[in-house]
Amino acid sequence: MKSQVKKTLLDVALSIYKDAWCKCAAGQPDPRDIGTLVSRVKDEGLSFLTITLPEFGRDFDRSLAEGRIDSSLFRSFRKNGAIPAFLQGMLSHIFDKTTGRMNNELDSECLIPFVESVRCFSYAFKKVKLPCSARREKAARREFIAIERDLTDVQIPGADDTFCKVSDLLWNDVLPGSVDPYVDFIPKHGPGATGEKVTGNRKFSHPLWYERLEGYFPLDIMKFANANSVMSEAFEKVTLVSKGMELPVRVISVPKTLKGPRLIAIEPVCMQYTQQAVSRYLVGILETSELTRGHVNFTDQSVNQELALSSSRDGKFATLDLSSASDRVPLSLVERMLQCRPDLLECIKACRSESANIDGEIISLKKFASMGSALCFPIESMYFYTLCVAALMESQKIPVTRRNVFRISRWVYVYGDDILVPTYAAAAVSTYLQKYYCKVGAHKSYWTGRFRESCGMDAFAGYSVTPTYIRTEAPRDRRDADSLVSWIKTSNALYLRGYWRSSALLMKRCERILGNLPLVGPECSGLGKLCFQGFRSIQRWNERLQRLEVKAWVVKPVYRADRLNGDEALLKSLLLLQFGSSEEVDSKHLERSVRRGAVTLKSRWIAAE
Numbered sequence: 001m002k003s004q005v006k007k008t009l010l011d012v013a014l015s016i017y018k019d020a021w022c023k024c025a026a027g028q029p030d031p032r033d034i035g036t037l038v039s040r041v042k043d044e045g046l047s048f049l050t051i052t053l054p055e056f057g058r059d060f061d062r063s064l065a066e067g068r069i070d071s072s073l074f075r076s077f078r079k080n081g082a083i084p085a086f087l088q089g090m091l092s093h094i095f096d097k098t099t100g101r102m103n104n105e106l107d108s109e110c111l112i113p114f115v116e117s118v119r120c121f122s123y124a125f126k127k128v129k130l131p132c133s134a135r136r137e138k139a140a141r142r143e144f145i146a147i148e149r150d151l152t153d154v155q156i157p158g159a160d161d162t163f164c165k166v167s168d169l170l171w172n173d174v175l176p177g178s179v180d181p182y183v184d185f186i187p188k189h190g191p192g193a194t195g196e197k198v199t200g201n202r203k204f205s206h207p208l209w210y211e212r213l214e215g216y217f218p219l220d221i222m223k224f225a226n227a228n229s230v231m232s233e234a235f236e237k238v239t240l241v242s243k244g245m246e247l248p249v250r251v252i253s254v255p256k257t258l259k260g261p262r263l264i265a266i267e268p269v270c271m272q273y274t275q276q277a278v279s280r281y282l283v284g285i286l287e288t289s290e291l292t293r294g295h296v297n298f299t300d301q302s303v304n305q306e307l308a309l310s311s312s313r314d315g316k317f318a319t320l321d322l323s324s325a326s327d328r329v330p331l332s333l334v335e336r337m338l339q340c341r342p343d344l345l346e347c348i349k350a351c352r353s354e355s356a357n358i359d360g361e362i363i364s365l366k367k368f369a370s371m372g373s374a375l376c377f378p379i380e381s382m383y384f385y386t387l388c389v390a391a392l393m394e395s396q397k398i399p400v401t402r403r404n405v406f407r408i409s410r411w412v413y414v415y416g417d418d419i420l421v422p423t424y425a426a427a428a429v430s431t432y433l434q435k436y437y438c439k440v441g442a443h444k445s446y447w448t449g450r451f452r453e454s455c456g457m458d459a460f461a462g463y464s465v466t467p468t469y470i471r472t473e474a475p476r477d478r479r480d481a482d483s484l485v486s487w488i489k490t491s492n493a494l495y496l497r498g499y500w501r502s503s504a505l506l507m508k509r510c511e512r513i514l515g516n517l518p519l520v521g522p523e524c525s526g527l528g529k530l531c532f533q534g535f536r537s538i539q540r541w542n543e544r545l546q547r548l549e550v551k552a553w554v555v556k557p558v559y560r561a562d563r564l565n566g567d568e569a570l571l572k573s574l575l576l577l578q579f580g581s582s583e584e585v586d587s588k589h590l591e592r593s594v595r596r597g598a599v600t601l602k603s604r605w606i607a608a609e
Helices: 002-024 031-044 046-066 108-123 134-150 162-174 227-231 233-237 269-286 302-314 331-337 342-350 376-395 402-409 423-435 481-496 500-514 566-579
Strands: 208-210 239-241 249-257 260-266 317-321 355-358 361-364 413-415 418-422 451-454 457-460 540-542 547-561 592-607
Touching (some): 031 046, 046 108, 134 361, 162 331, 233 566, 269 376, 302 413, 376 413, 418 423
Antiparallel strands (some): 413 418, 540 547
16 A cells, blocks of 8 residues: 555656646756656655655755855755756756856746746645654654753743833733633634543533633633523533642644654643633734734734745845744743733633643643644744844844834734744844744745745745645545545646646546546635636536536535533533624534544535636
8 A cells, every 4th residue: 555655646746847847948857857756766765755855845945045055955965066966957047057056147037937846846745644653753752842841941031131021011002901701701612622532512511620710711601601500400510620630731643744743732621612712812902903913913824925925025024934833932931921911811821731641641831832722822923923022122222112112013923933024133033032942943944035935925036936735645535535625626726837747647536536527616616627718517507596507526524413402502502603603603513513624525516606
């Protein structure tokens, strides 16, 4: 089976390589490149496609940023002069073979096809979700524990420190002085896993509640629909858990790439439930406050993307990327950051898990929270925003006043661990971030040259050069619904970029399983093929709905029987009304729940457009 996966992905790699040559009009594909590709996949396996080639792409990006190929780059490939022998037919149009310097005689527009082709081929398999080796799994867990040890002796800055001054001014203006659980907090169960392995509607009837939540998340308000519920049988079943008996978060690994897994901390039910309430409250404030609106973003990545695109042309902003960002936010510094708002700080700490279970070892958490906590993203964004504003003020020796904080904050944009700051101060900001226990990813941060990367936008000289990724193994049969959907979407993305051989190869694999797919529009809800000419497959006219229709495969969720009754059913229904979700609510949500991560395909008549 493994050899078949390798052969299939190798065929896709060869087709992308040939399409890349056609795209940049570099002549005929080089048989030496093809020979290298085939032989190294044969010798090294899938790691060549999923690890080595992306590292080639990473070194290529660094060369674009530096304006030359450094001798320390492309160590896994033989050199021909100053450039790698592999892909030299494309690289020689961008860099001089003798000196390794970028060819600045050519206009940027002339370089774009070559840059885009090299990146599309190099990164195509970077995000294939495959289980990595046990050795890499253990290394990820060791790093998790090592980071905790690094945070043991965190130094709390004094009151005169710029970070403290900025924190006090910034969050005193943005955050309200007090919180009212009756008004401010609307709890919600997240869609993911829980520490107790409780899923779906059963989360609403889970009987455990932590005593330390009572101060800000009263049991009778948060877990029950109304005051009469305190007399119900469900209230009698609730068990209050003392602090010493709380469950630690359960640290698990989920497939990310062959290079390494992603570690997720699975929160207990009641903690996840209350964290969602605080998260929604914070995000609402941060996205509307004058000091943070448009600069600390949670739902709109386009701000960072557009700035990365324009900065690749004018060099105005630098893009910074942080490694293991969520694991490097110390609790003690978050406490200092929010010292000016003690009421909110105590509320946040009340729903924060304090220990973690990793491979059976219970460790006390010095970080604020790992990925998996609903509060991880908003708190880390606030922390990085504070640090960047403080770094800019300190590097320019600007007095910390309310007016100056507002003025300087206009130059900082944060989306999680994707950060944009002025290029002239990027080095100073990077140094300051590392002073406060962050780790700036040197290979993914750019402030020189004409390359920038942020929030999924890879840009060179004002043009998007974001690659198209193969994200799953090839689908084997109709039960591989996720892979079928992914490959059809990828096929269409490649088609629109002019990678027609590769697009046809992926689509052919899917049509072997599903049969011939129709031509559909970009907004069509079914699976099908896009067409530049705007053609649509039309199979019938629906008189009742007055529309042209086509029969196509449609993605449907998989449900499990999960009945919810009594007070818990009333609570869920009221919460759905309070959240005012724009998503369509299942009419049978009290009888069943969605199996997360599982979908199926159904053939049905849908609108052709």
